[in-house]
Amino acid sequence: MKAVVWQAPGHIDVEEVPDARIEQPGDAVVRLTMSAICGTDLHMVRGTMPDMVAGTVLGHEGVGVVEAVGKDVRGFKPGDRVVIPSTICCGICSYCRAGYNSQCDNANPNGPAAGTCFFGGPRSTGPVNGLQATFARVPYAAANLIPLPDAVTDEQAIVLSDIYPTGWFSAQCAEVSHGDTVAVFGCGPVGQLAIASAWRLGAGRVIAVDNVASRLEMARSQHAEPVDFGAEDPVATIVELTGGIGTDRVIDAVGVDAYPGPDEQHGERREGEVAEAAGGGVTAWAHGTAPSQAAQWAVESVAKAGSIGIIGVYPPTARTWPIGAAMNKNLTVKMGNCPHRVIIPQLMDLVASGVSEPAQLITQLKPIGDVLAAYRTFDTHEPGWVKVALAPTA
Ligand SMILES: [Zn+2]
Known part of the structure; x- marks a missing residue:
């Protein structure tokens, strides 16, 4: 065969x-x-x-x-x-x-x-x-x-x-419910289905963050509100769009690809890249010592007492996540392989x-x-x- x-x-x-x-x-x-x-x-x-x-x-x-x-x-x-x-x-x-x-x-x-x-x-x-x-x-x-x-x-x-079950699971992890404002970081295929799933679970608004124009346009076609992190500060924009409060829920559909670490060392990572997060993958990539960019933005843009769902793939060896900022905002974080x-x-x-x-x-x-x-x-x-x-x- x-x-x-x-x-x-x-x-x-x-x-x-x-x-x-x-x-x-x-x-x-x-x-x-x-x-x-x-x-x-x-x-x-x-x-x-x-x-x-x-x-x-x-x-x-x-x-x-x-x-x-x-x-x-x-x-x-x-x-x-x-x-x-x-x-x-x-x-x-x-x-x-x-x-x-x-x-x-x-x-x-x-x-x-x-x-x-x-x-x-x-x-x-x-x-x-x-x-x-x-x-x-x-x-x-x-x-x-x-x-x-x-x-x-x-x-x-x-x-x-x-990818559809993974997108759905991301919205479940983020505890998306009726009326919620939801931010989705990463608008690859899984991110697009996270947007669809958030709507299906009753979201009132969905904000989509990426820097690839065609992905943002596809998010807009689902009536999410696109934020291009290559052209604007995504956290400041989200805070402004939400009346200074932040979003109730955040979905991290990026994961390890947003690390500012090893790929750059290998000269492979493109500037500003946010690549597709995949479902179902446990892997063991090397990683940087700082939290991923997506993790930092997620914690900064979510409202106090909000919740974050992580389905972007992180390696088992990852040790960094902005826990202090999250703890002090009374956040709920759920994550995992679909x-x-x-x-x-x-x-x-x-x-x-x-x-x-x-x-x-x-x-x-x-x-x-x-x-x-x-x-x-x-x-x-x-x-x-x-x-x-x-x-x-x-
Ligand atoms: Zn079993």
Whole structure:
């Protein structure tokens, strides 16, 4: 089968590899009809995500058709259309049963304390071969396949695999409720869906902060109020727009990419860059000694007694966050890797009924053979490139 394979920092390739197959009785094999490139994948291409294992298939977003099931998989059969959640859970342990699927005890082969398990990640996350391929092995398939109704297209479903649930989870973490004024830092695909989710949860106003014009324009098309941090002081602007109070809720959809640290040392970071935060990724990038710019702005722009939701990815080694300022404002802060499994079904209903149309975020659909060029172009924040879907069988 064809797959996008990580070989070394900065070196990925489309290769012919052995077909994914059933290895455990709980496995399924899915023939992928759509995959996608996520901001997290870029860190592997850039070489800023350490501990990748050579030969790992990349990608953690996938939609497809069940090709085969192990003998313990009773709820699905070959031919079923499914979406695959980015983070992998067992469906058995107490965390999975409580809805903390991204903190599953069993899915990560490195043990219960090893952290979130997801497709196509570094050694510490499994590794489990990813979804930018013709076929994928899905472990614990009873818990990690979600059926797709006919009314939901592949383009809609690929957004449900990771970024829409992550955007929704960010608004939940920020405790968005009726009438709230919400600031969203980072307007990549996840940030756009955080904006949509904030509206859906009853926000009264949404302010969107980024410095990429096309992303701010997309935020405006959702009727968020764009703030360009490249042209104005975002904190002062937010304070002014909110009558001197600040926003009730802040969503940090940026994470580690806003650190003023290691990427600059490597000469790779572009001035003023705020890159896409990815869902479902625990990684171990090096980081600076100062809090991320997004974290500082979040704490400064939120109202007293407000709340902050963090889904932008921070490395486990990060030790810095503006805790003093937050404590003295009586803030509530919630964060984490999205528990995709528990969120996807409720969003499926919104998409299937036409209430929500996330597929408009997909601006490119590329055959897998064009993936290397697609990675490069996506990495440069080319205007108009918001979300890149891949056709694995093309
Ligand atoms: Zn579990």
